[in-house]
Amino acid sequence: MTGAMSGTNRRDPGLNGRSFTAAQSFLLSSKLYWTRKMFPALREKYNGLAAKESTPPESAADVARLIANTPDYQVYAWLERHLQRFKYSGRYGLQAYHDDMREDLLASLDQADLPDGMLTLDPDLEMPRYYKAVDIHQHPGGVWSDEIAGFVYERGARSTTPTMGTRHADLHDRLVMAVDEALESDPTDIFDMACGFGKSTGPFIERYRDAKITGMDLSAPCVKLAAKTAAEAQANNIRYMQGNAFESGFADESFDLVTSTMYLHEMPPPQIEKTIEESARLLRPGGYMAHLDFFRLPDAFTRFIHYGHGRRNNEPFMEPLAEMDLAGLLERNGFKDIRIEPFAEDDGVLDEGYRPWRFPWTLITGVKAA
Numbered sequence: 119m120t121g122a123m124s125g126t127n128r129r130d131p132g133l134n135g136r137s138f139t140a141a142q143s144f145l146l147s148s149k150l151y152w153t154r155k156m157f158p159a160l161r162e163k164y165n166g167l168a169a170k171e172s173t174p175p176e177s178a179a180d181v182a183r184l185i186a187n188t189p190d191y192q193v194y195a196w197l198e199r200h201l202q203r204f205k206y207s208g209r210y211g212l213q214a215y216h217d218d219m220r221e222d223l224l225a226s227l228d229q230a231d232l233p234d235g236m237l238t239l240d241p242d243l244e245m246p247r248y249y250k251a252v253d254i255h256q257h258p259g260g261v262w263s264d265e266i267a268g269f270v271y272e273r274g275a276r277s278t279t280p281t282m283g284t285r286h287a288d289l290h291d292r293l294v295m296a297v298d299e300a301l302e303s304d305p306t307d308i309f310d311m312a313c314g315f316g317k318s319t320g321p322f323i324e325r326y327r328d329a330k331i332t333g334m335d336l337s338a339p340c341v342k343l344a345a346k347t348a349a350e351a352q353a354n355n356i357r358y359m360q361g362n363a364f365e366s367g368f369a370d371e372s373f374d375l376v377t378s379t380m381y382l383h384e385m386p387p388p389q390i391e392k393t394i395e396e397s398a399r400l401l402r403p404g405g406y407m408a409h410l411d412f413f414r415l416p417d418a419f420t421r422f423i424h425y426g427h428g429r430r431n432n433e434p435f436m437e438p439l440a441e442m443d444l445a446g447l448l449e450r451n452g453f454k455d456i457r458i459e460p461f462a463e464d465d466g467v468l469d470e471g472y473r474p475w476r477f478p479w480t481l482i483t484g485v486k487a488a
């Protein structure tokens with residue numbers, strides 16, 4: 119392994135990557151403070167202000183009128199935006215850190231020993247406008263435009279939900295457990311829409327060894343990393359493809375399980391509608407669809423905070439998704455047994471007394487009518 123791969127940061131000769139590590143650990147501690155202390159304090163402040171109102175605030179706009187101009191909210195919001203920017207950009211950000219290892223990272227992709235059919239790329243794939251227009255979650259160039267974007271995203275995803283630390287992987291395991299509980303028999307053909315670098319696909323690969331699994335993502339750097347990881351784990355039930363998941367090109371009724379994680383909120387409503395239509399088209403009668411995303415917002419305060427999060431984190435479609443009639447959309451596309459329910463990404467997070475900031479995880483499922 120070269121110095122670069124072992125963590126030497128050429129911008130800080132001799133420090134052996136310590137500045138990067140220290141900066142990222144400062145960032146994580148700050149994010150934890152923001153999550154565990156600042157957010158509950160802001161909610162307390164809001165509760166106090168709301169209690170004085172003659173009619174309880176009902177909408178995000180009502181909440182904005184009460185707290186948007188308070189220093190408490192403005193510091194909270196500023197930190198949310200800039201801690202994330204700090205994570206990716208600047209001297210100690212993920213982008214600079216990985217830039218220093220670029221050659222080695224690319225060589226590791228090129229030299230990956232992939233079985234035939236494990237990776238299909240589409241160099242002519244047209245990227246949707248919504249995808250190119252925004253540096254999603256403040257990742258410079260998005261998760262697709264730089265050849266090393268898969269590595270940068272993989273590292274960034276380790277601290278997406280700061281309170282979970284390395285247990286972040288549990289989120290994806292929990293989805294597989296929930297799907298498994300809902301199914302009467304093991305699926306044989308599984309489609310993981312927008313699989314990213316394979317984090318959401320991994321637990322399906324492990325749980326359903328006899329199934330044929332397909333992971334598809336627009337990002338070539340992400341699916342390349344996903345395939346490398348799967349090959350290293352000697353998986354033989356997975357193929358990764360670069361493609362547009364809502365125009366997948368597969369034949370009707372190719373799958374008995376269609377799933378996605380953190381995908382719907384990345385697109386405008388017309389593309390969300392296409393995704394549900396595509397899920398229905400691809401499923402066999404009786405097949406199961408499970409999309410894990412951010413949707414159920416139990417009160418006006420949560421709504422206001424989530425919409426602000428979307429704007430601050432360069433995720434402009436969080437709000438339009440949350441405003442959609444998803445149950446109606448599923449019904450119109452022939453799904454039955456529709457469930458749209460809060461999803462616990464960790465123990466205790468749905469308890470009444472849980473106070474730290476969290477994403478409004480929601481599991482959206484339906485069965486294709488026979």
Ligand SMILES: C[S@@+](CC[C@H](N)C(=O)[O-])C[C@H]1O[C@@H](n2cnc3c(N)ncnc32)[C@H](O)[C@@H]1O
Binds near residue numbers: 249261317
């Ligand atoms: C937040 S990431 C989630 C990745 C993965 N599912 C996970 O849980 O780690 C969203 C992914 O959606 C992908 N994406 C967005 N629009 C897409 C589309 N139309 N087709 C395929 N992938 C898409 C992005 O490239 C990105 O990898």
